[in-house]
Amino acid sequence: MQIPAETVEEYLEKVPEERKDAFKKLFETISENLPKGFETQISYGMIGWCVPLKSFPAGYHCSPGTPLPFLNLASQKNFIALYHMGIYSNPELLEWFVTEYPKFSKRKLDMGKSCIRFKKPDEIPFELIAELCKKMTPNHWIEIYESMLNRDK
Numbered sequence: 038m039q040i041p042a043e044t045v046e047e048y049l050e051k052v053p054e055e056r057k058d059a060f061k062k063l064f065e066t067i068s069e070n071l072p073k074g075f076e077t078q079i080s081y082g083m084i085g086w087c088v089p090l091k092s093f094p095a096g097y098h099c100s101p102g103t104p105l106p107f108l109n110l111a112s113q114k115n116f117i118a119l120y121h122m123g124i125y126s127n128p129e130l131l132e133w134f135v136t137e138y139p140k141f142s143k144r145k146l147d148m149g150k151s152c153i154r155f156k157k158p159d160e161i162p163f164e165l166i167a168e169l170c171k172k173m174t175p176n177h178w179i180e181i182y183e184s185m186l187n188r189d190k
Contacts, residue, residue, distance in 0.1 A: 039082040040112055048084055052112045059158030060117055063166065064110060067119075070167040074175035075107060083111035083120070088175045098186060107178050108170075116147075116154040119166070123173040125151035126181050134169060141165040 042048035052060045064084060068077065075086040087104035090096050097103050109120040124131045138146045141162035147154040155161045 041082075042079055045077055045079060045084050048079060056112060056117060056158040059155075059161055060110075060112055062163060063117065063119070063155075063161055066163050066167050067108065067110065067170050070170035071108070072171065072174040076104065078104070080104075080106055080109060083109040083118075085109045088179060092175060093179050105179065105182060107173075107175075113154075116156045117158060117161070119153045119155070120151050121153065121169065122151055123178060123181070124153075124169075126185055127173070130169075130172060133172075134165075137165055137168070138162070 040048055040051045042051055049057075049061060049064065067086065071086055074088065074092060076089045077084065077086055079085065080087060085106055086108040087106050089104050090102075093105050095105075097105050107122050109118075111118045111120070124134055135146065135148075141164060142160060144157065144160050147156065
C-alpha cells in the first residue's frame, strides 16, 4: 500500500487514522534525533531522509542525479516500516540494535535487511529509535556507502 503524496506534509495527513498519532510521533522522533545534514523529502513513495546533492554531489549511483537515501518511513498495509540503510550496511550497528531491542520492547523484533516493521503502533520503541538515529552522521554514511561501492568494483 503506497500513499500517493507530493510532500511530507501531504503524506503525514494521508496516514490511516488508526496509526496516524504513532506515525507522526515516529516521524518527529527521527527528525529530532538525526544528526544535522540529512534532508527530508518524499523518496520512493515514502518519507525519506537523505544526504542532499549539495553535500554529496555524486548522489545515489542507482539513480544518478538524486540524493543519497539513508532512512525511509512508510505506512504499509499491515505495519509501519522503518528502512535504515545504516543497519543494512554496518554490522556493528545492526548488532547493537538487535541487542538493545529487547530492552525497549516485549515484542519480538520483526526485521528484514534494512526494514524494521512495527505491527502494533502503540508498541513502537521510540527511545530506541531516537538512539539509533543519533548513531550515524551524513559523513559517516557517505564513507560506508563509498566503501561498499568500491568493494563491489
